[in-house]
Amino acid sequence: LxxxxxxxxxxxxxxxxxxxPLGLLLGHPVYALAASLASLLVFSGWGSLWSDRLALAGAWxxxxxxxxxxxxxxxxxxxxxxxxxxxxxxxxxxxxxxxxGPLGFLMGVPFxxxxxxxxxxxxxAAAWAWAANGFASVVTAPLAALLALEAGWRAPLVVAAxxxxxxxxxxxxxRSTA
Numbered sequence: 001l002x003x004x005x006x007x008x009x010x011x012x013x014x015x016x017x018x019x020x021p022l023g024l025l026l027g028h029p030v031y032a033l034a035a036s037l038a039s040l041l042v043f044s045g046w047g048s049l050w051s052d053r054l055a056l057a058g059a060w061x062x063x064x065x066x067x068x069x070x071x072x073x074x075x076x077x078x079x080x081x082x083x084x085x086x087x088x089x090x091x092x093x094x095x096x097x098x099x100x101g102p103l104g105f106l107m108g109v110p111f112x113x114x115x116x117x118x119x120x121x122x123x124x125a126a127a128w129a130w131a132a133n134g135f136a137s138v139v140t141a142p143l144a145a146l147l148a149l150e151a152g153w154r155a156p157l158v159v160a161a162x163x164x165x166x167x168x169x170x171x172x173x174x175r176s177t178a
Contacts, residue, residue: 001128001129001132002132002166002170003114003118003167003170003171004111004114004128004129004132004133004136005131005132005133005136006136006163006164006166006167006170007111007114007133007136007158007163007164007167008109008132008133008136008140009136009140009159009163010067010070010107010110010133010136010139010140010159010161010163010164010167011044011107011137011160012136012137012140012144013050013140013144013156013157013159013160013163014040014070014103014107014156014157014160015036015037015040016047016101016140016144016148017074017144017148017153017154017155017156017157017160018032018036018077019032019033019036019041019148019153020032020148020153020155021052021077021078021153022035022036022081022084024082025080025081025084025085025093025095026089026092026096027089027091027138031093031132033057035093035096035097035100036096039096039097039100039104040100040103040104040107042102042104043081043098043100043101043102043104043105043107043108044102044104044105044107044117045108046105046106046108047104047105047107047108047109048108048109048111048112049108050105050108050109050111050113051108051113052112054113054116056113056116059107059109059110059113059117059171060168060169060170061168062106062109062113063108063109063110063113063164063167063168063171064164065144065166066103066106066107066109066110066164066168067161067162067165067168068101068161068165069103069106070103070157070158070160070161070164071157071161073099073103074154074158074161075158075159075163076140077099078163080095080099080132093133105145110164110171111133113171114129114167114171115129120130122174130147133136144156144159147159
């Protein structure tokens with residue numbers, strides 16, 4: 001439950017956190033929402049598909065790498081946005097895609113890896129995994145938005161990095177039950 005809850009918190013917190021800097025980059029909050037949703041969902045899907053090639057024993061390293069990438073992103077994203085502000089809209093949109101693509105790809109890996117590790121064909125475990133992930137995602141959305149308003153857009157990104165670090169720790173050294 002902790003693993004699926006942690007990745008639910010992490011994914012949603014990261015998704016909410018990028019809205020403000022993308023709004024600055026693209027010039028409108030609607031563009032930011034469309035770019036973040038489309039990019040993260042498409043690239044996460046590709047990451048989920050690719051994750052079948054990943055050995056479960058070392059999957060925690062990918063998740064820890066994602067946590068580190070999000071933490072680094074919190075430090076550099078605003079500087080990149082400001083550097084790209086004079087560029088044409090199409091170039092800024094391409095930059096958003098380039099920035100979100102690799103992170104979205106990595107963000108698609110933890111759920112299927114966790115599924116293969118702990119759920120397999122167990123229907124009870126499947127129900128609990130979906131429940132923990134769904135609950136965490138739904139609760140995180142408004143909390144991340146409030147956190148971004150109160151503490152700045154970086155705060156939910158740091159929360160996302162910490163949640164992925166927790167997920168990496170929980171998945172370290174475990175083998176598939178399927």
